[in-house]
Amino acid sequence: GDSVTxxxxxxxxxxxxxxxxxxxxxxxxxxxxxxYVQYPGEGLQLLLKATKADDKGSNKGFEATYRKETTSFHxxxxxxxxxxxxxxxxxxxxxxxxxxxxIFGTGTRLKVLA
Amino acid sequence: xxxxxxxxxxKVTEKGKYVxxxxxxxxxxxxxxxxxxxxxxxxxxxxxxxxxGAADDSGLPNDRFFAVRPxxxxxxxxxxxxxxxxxxxYLCASSLGGRATxxxxxxxxxxxxxx
Numbered sequence: 001g002d003s004v005t006x007x008x009x010x011x012x013x014x015x016x017x018x019x020x021x022x023x024x025x026x027x028x029x030x031x032x033x034x035x036y037v038q039y040p041g042e043g044l045q046l047l048l049k050a051t052k053a054d055d056k057g058s059n060k061g062f063e064a065t066y067r068k069e070t071t072s073f074h075x076x077x078x079x080x081x082x083x084x085x086x087x088x089x090x091x092x093x094x095x096x097x098x099x100x101x102x103i104f105g106t107g108t109r110l111k112v113l114a
Numbered sequence: 115x116x117x118x119x120x121x122x123x124x125k126v127t128e129k130g131k132y133v134x135x136x137x138x139x140x141x142x143x144x145x146x147x148x149x150x151x152x153x154x155x156x157x158x159x160x161x162x163x164x165x166x167g168a169a170d171d172s173g174l175p176n177d178r179f180f181a182v183r184p185x186x187x188x189x190x191x192x193x194x195x196x197x198x199x200x201x202x203x204y205l206c207a208s209s210l211g212g213r214a215t216x217x218x219x220x221x222x223x224x225x226x227x228x229x
Contacts, residue, residue, distance in 0.1 A: 004156075032215050044157070044205070044220040051215040089156050093214045099170040100214045101147060102207075104156030 029095030137206030145212030
């Protein structure tokens, strides 16, 4: 079945550092891809999404490009802030069953130090 | 506008008891999903409703788990004879039409602890 693999955390960076969180997927159909963020004590929030190959999603300085040839959707940010400390989840919407349920990765915890 | 709400936010119960978890989706959203998130893991799909019907319940772990959405809005996840392994955060999400490109909006979750 479909699956999502994320890089293991935790990732610890200094403020203003460059961030990459790797995400690769396997899917039999043509899924949409998502990044969700979970701040401490809060629920899952959509960060960005891309619905077809070569689409770039962006929000709050974060970007990710849907790469069909490498089955990847890596999350990047040029300069992280302490307020970006959170757990980041990569997800795809599974298309073969017709339900479009999400398949999530295990999450990557990011800690940004001042 | 109001987001997805879930009640209770926390539920502590004893092994063998019955529990109900409620989800109130965003108004007008026809698709509703339940997920379960264990500590240190991503959410895992349980069941999907399109309108009133359960269109996909393939993620329910066993027949102790059941969910309803009688009027196509509020949904209740029901767990019978709870076990310690059922302890997790139960998340509800809704989307406008249940399409592949739709964004699912998540509630804050119900943390279930089975003693």
